[in-house]
Amino acid sequence: MPSLPPLVAFFVRHALAGFGLAAIFVALLLLFDVAGLWRLISTSPEGMLPLFLLWFFNGIVFAGAQTGARLFLMAESEGHGGGGGTPVPVRAEAASSHRLGSARL
Secondary structure (H helix, E strand, O other), rough: OOOOHHHHHHHHHHHHHHHHHHHHHHHHHOOOOOOHHHHHHHHHOHHHHHHHHOOOOOOOOHHHHHHHHHHHOOOOOOOOOOOOOOOOOOOOOOOOOOOOOOOOO
């Protein structure tokens, strides 16, 4: 089986981490019975569908946040700044002292 390209592997790895975090988040929501969620899901005959949807859509959000955060944390350090050029003084003419509308006719 061929290995995944690095960018795809990066995305899959962090998407799975995001879905794992979403599972923990949903478990905590149910554990603390936020807004009566556990009671509502456990007494409903279709309880598994809303539970799956809650996990899935939170997983999308957490996966995007996880991937984005990791991308931003990969940025290289600023180091010494620009390309190492030396500033050179340049002569420039001064702007005209006349303002628009103050010209004499």
